[in-house]
Amino acid sequence: MSAVKRWNVEILVGAADGRTYAEAQLYDEIRDDLVGAGQARLRPDGSTPGLVGEEVAVARALSDLGHRLLVAASGDLEEAVHTPVTLEH
Known part of the structure; x- marks a missing residue:
């Protein structure tokens, strides 16, 4: 790679x-x-370990961030090419 x-x-x-x-x-x-x-919800009896809830919440936050980045990239590309763009993952 020449530029990072x-x-x-x-x-x-x-x-x-x-x-x-x-x-x-x-x-x-x-x-x-x-x-x-x-976000993640605890089981009603509260028995879900904290780490599992954190993993689920973080995974969902990262997935949401990825979706938002694709939407932003679509908008940037539309501005560059002056035509509607749909990016899928």
Whole structure:
């Protein structure tokens, strides 16, 4: 590779009211406005281990972030080619 760029994703995880929440925010040279969100719910008996809830919430936040990035890329591409674009994953 002749040129390398670094994109960073910051993930914040917290819990409240029987739910685990996660946010994943993308930082690159151009934007820092893309944030994905995810959550996981504890089992009614509260027996779900905390790590599992965090994993699920983070996975959902990253998936949401990926979707938002595809939408942003579609919009950027539409502006460049002046025609509707649909990107799929």
